[in-house]
Every structure is written in structure tokens, then in C-alpha cells.
Amino acid sequence: MASSADISLALVAGEVSGDMLAGRLMAGLRPHLPNARFSGIGGPRMIEQGLVSSVPMDTLTVRGLFEVIPRYREIKGIQNKLRDQLIAERPAAFIGADYPGFNLGLEEQLRAAGIPTVHFVSPQIWAWRGGRIKKIKRAVSHMLVIFPFEEQIYRDAGVPVTYIGHPLAEMIPLQPDVAGARRSLGLAGDARVVTVMPGSRMGEIKYLTEPFMRAVRILAQRDPQLKFVMPMAGERQKALFTELAAKAGLSDVPVQLVDGQSHTAIAAADAVLVASGTATLEVALFKKPMVIAYKVFEASWQIMRHMGYMPWIGLPNILSREFVVPEFLQHAARPEALADAVWRQLEDTAGRERLAQRFTDMHHSLLRNSAAESAEAVLRVIGKAT
Known part of the structure; x- marks a missing residue:
């Protein structure tokens, strides 16, 4: 039997959330495969666990249907190069962490070449593009799902599946430390705090900076004592946000920008x-x-809105099967509506x-040792189970 030093695993994540999921999976594998080699594409959390990333993860991050077109050749070239490399190297398995547009196509080719494939996080086939289940069945040797209702979908389709819980339910305490978070951010314990999160993707920041900042201006006029905190995912995101706010004449809006610390900023919030x-x-x-907003390139929106199967887009509403928090999509995401x-x-x-009680129940339902x-x-x- 091969030792763990002889085992190599390939992984790909294309976004921050996938990097987090795959990083935790790698941490779970280390006690069983202490000398295994990890290669592929990933971000800081995967690299921290020993991944050798062939290109920066940000290279793959694109949002929207039409936004990918100018970069299709570049991304397809990365996919083809990685495919050829992995078929030559024959890792014990390939693990795709979310990012289905890239990973499912790669998984289909690798599985056809005899390499087992695991996909971590189901594409939202229950929300839109349900026909992808056929491609998934061809591409995926085993599906890992993070929401309880997804397991039966794959069992019915004949795809091997495991519900592993949602890693965020383990990372986030059942009772957040509001006072500690506010001290960390230099906020008074009795302040009213609104946390503003325009997203970690450049496309999200592009389309949401202006409506979010105009909503903040309206709220600040209603109550000048309100405090606004905005966590920024990285320097690139911060630079784009600052540029867009300045172009829109919104540089004077009273928002406290913080580097990272998104969980601290959320814990500190009243809304x-x-x-x-x-x-x-x-x-x-x-x-x-919370108030949820979604905006993309208009042509992408016109296609996507005809492909949806559910009346909800926000995960809390999808898991609750009702509108427990408001959603404002595309043209409805106006500053006045968001502020109100x-x-x-x-x-x-x-x-x-x-809401706090509803979300506590949700937390318990998602809590596993993922x-x-x-x-x-x-x-x-990979045949190494104990």
C-alpha cells in the first residue's frame, strides 16, 4: 500500500468561499495523510495548508455571464493546461471547490481519463440550471453538499453524495460577542451600527458601490449618530471601491473602512x-x-432572471423557504429602497x-464537523478510509 508521501491530490478554488472550504478539507485530511502533496489553484487558506498553486486564484475570479467572455480564452487556457498536467501526473483524486463553471468541465475530462473526482459544494441546481445534473453525473465521482435538502436531490439522481454540514456554522459562534467586536473596531457599546458589505468580487463592488453608498448617505441624514462599517476583502477591492465612490461624489459619506475583519464587522452590527x-x-x-441586494451587467440579468426556479436569491431565504429578510434585485436595488x-x-x-431565533435554529441545522x-x-x- 502506498504511504501518504506517495499520494498527491489536486484541488481548485476560484473564489474566497471555495478557498475557505477547501482549506478546511485539507486540514481535515492532514492527520490521515500527513505527507500528501497538494497541487492546483487556490488562495491563502489552501496555500497555508500546503497547496502549490500554479496561478493566483484571483486569475479565475469572474462574475456574470457576459463578463466572462473577454477572459474566456485565458481561463480556458488555464483549464486545458491544468487538465493535461493532471492527466500526466495522475493524482489520487481531483477536488473541485465550488466554482462550477470551471471545475465541472475539468472534472468531466479528468473522470473520463480515470481520475476520481470530488466536487465540494453543489451548484445551485435547485435554484437555476437544473439540467446541469446530467453533466454533474458524468463529471463527479462523489458530491459533498453543505445544505441538508441537497442530499436527496443527488441520491435521486444516482450521484454518490455526503452531507457534511456548512463550515461557517462551525466557525461562527452560536452567541456572537457584540461588545468585543465593537471594542475591536473602536465603536461605542451603545452605538447603532450598520455594516455595509458590497461583496468581495470586483463585479459586485462595481455595481453595488454607488447604490450602497447613496443608501448610507440617506441613513446618515436620518440619524447622524448612526455608525457605518465596511469590511474590504483586499487591497484591490478597496482601491476599486474608493475610486468608484470618488467618481460618484460619495467620498464624504461617513463609512469606516476596515481591512478584512468581515466577521468582526458583522458581529458589531445592528443591521x-x-x-x-x-x-x-x-x-x-x-x-x-439584513437587506440583500444583487446587481450585475444588464444583459446577464435578462438571461438569469428567466432561468431561476425559486422566488428567493438570498441563502437565508432559500433555507427558510420564505422571505425572512428583504431582497432587492437589479433595478429594484435603488438607494432609497435599500435605506428604507x-x-x-x-x-x-x-x-x-x-429573526435571531430563526437564525439560531438555522445555525443548529447546519452544524457538523465538516x-x-x-x-x-x-x-x-481514494481507498484510504479507516
Whole structure:
């Protein structure tokens, strides 16, 4: 039997959330495969666990249907080069962390070449593009899902599947330390705080900076004592945000920018204005009321809105199967509407308490030892389960 030093695993993440998921999986594998080699594409959390990344993860990060077109040749070239490299090297398995547009195509080719494939996080086939289940069945040897309702979808389709819980449910405390978070950010304990999260992707920042900042200006005029905190995912995001705010004449809007520290900023909040995506689940796990917004390139929106199967886009609403928090999509994401919705949440004490209980129940439903369970599934795939 080969030792762990002889085992290589390939992984690809294309965004911050995938980097976090794959990093935890790698940490779960290390006790079982202490000398295994990890290669592929990933971000800082995967690199911290020993990944040798062939290109910077940011190279793959593109948002929207039409936005990918100018970079299609570059990204396809990266995919083809990695495919050829992995077919030559024959890793024990390939693990795609989310990023389905890139990873599923790569997985299909690798599996056809005899390399086992694991996909970590189901594409949202339950929300849109349900026909992808056929491609998934061809591409994926084993699917790891992070929401309870997804497991039955794959069992019904004949795809081997494991529900591993959501890693964020382990990372975020059941009872957030609001006072500690405010001290960390230099905020008074009795302040009213709104955290503003325009996203970590450049496209999100491009489309949400102006409506979010104009909403902040409206709220600040209603209550000059309100405090606004905006965590920035990195220097590139911060530079783009600053440039766009200046171009829109919004540099004077009173927002405290912080580097990273998104969880601290959420914990400190009374309400959160947030871009649709994984961050909405983070806000829910911190038991905070939120207003969700989503904007993309107009042509992308016209296609996407006809492909959706659900009335919800935010993860808290999808998991609750109802609109527990408001969503404002594309043209509806106007500054006045966003500001009014945040203001209602700030003023509704009873509503915040109801939401906190709802989100506590959600937290419990998602809580598993995801690193251990995902690692065990991968070990079964490569024949190393104990």
C-alpha cells in the first residue's frame, strides 16, 4: 500500500468561499495523510495548508455571464493546461471547490481519463440550471453538499453524495460577542451600527458601490449618530471601491473602512446591507437582520432572471423557504429602497428578536464537523478510509 508521501491530490478554488472550504478539507485530511502533496489553484487558506498553486486564484475570479467572455480564452487556457498536467501526473483524486463553471468541465475530462473526482459544494441546481445534473453525473465521482435538502436531490439522481454540514456554522459562534467586536473596531457599546458589505468580487463592488453608498448617505441624514462599517476583502477591492465612490461624489459619506475583519464587522452590527452570496449566510449565522441586494451587467440579468426556479436569491431565504429578510434585485436595488429597508430593521426590535431565533435554529441545522466529514468522504474515494 502506498504511504501518504506517495499520494498527491489536486484541488481548485476560484473564489474566497471555495478557498475557505477547501482549506478546511485539507486540514481535515492532514492527520490521515500527513505527507500528501497538494497541487492546483487556490488562495491563502489552501496555500497555508500546503497547496502549490500554479496561478493566483484571483486569475479565475469572474462574475456574470457576459463578463466572462473577454477572459474566456485565458481561463480556458488555464483549464486545458491544468487538465493535461493532471492527466500526466495522475493524482489520487481531483477536488473541485465550488466554482462550477470551471471545475465541472475539468472534472468531466479528468473522470473520463480515470481520475476520481470530488466536487465540494453543489451548484445551485435547485435554484437555476437544473439540467446541469446530467453533466454533474458524468463529471463527479462523489458530491459533498453543505445544505441538508441537497442530499436527496443527488441520491435521486444516482450521484454518490455526503452531507457534511456548512463550515461557517462551525466557525461562527452560536452567541456572537457584540461588545468585543465593537471594542475591536473602536465603536461605542451603545452605538447603532450598520455594516455595509458590497461583496468581495470586483463585479459586485462595481455595481453595488454607488447604490450602497447613496443608501448610507440617506441613513446618515436620518440619524447622524448612526455608525457605518465596511469590511474590504483586499487591497484591490478597496482601491476599486474608493475610486468608484470618488467618481460618484460619495467620498464624504461617513463609512469606516476596515481591512478584512468581515466577521468582526458583522458581529458589531445592528443591521447589515449585504451583496447576495455566501456573506448572507454569514450574517444569518451571526443572527443579524439584513437587506440583500444583487446587481450585475444588464444583459446577464435578462438571461438569469428567466432561468431561476425559486422566488428567493438570498441563502437565508432559500433555507427558510420564505422571505425572512428583504431582497432587492437589479433595478429594484435603488438607494432609497435599500435605506428604507435597513431603517425598518433598525427600528423593529421585536422583528430582530424573531429573526435571531430563526437564525439560531438555522445555525443548529447546519452544524457538523465538516472538516472531518469531508475528509472521510475523500478518503473513501481514494481507498484510504479507516
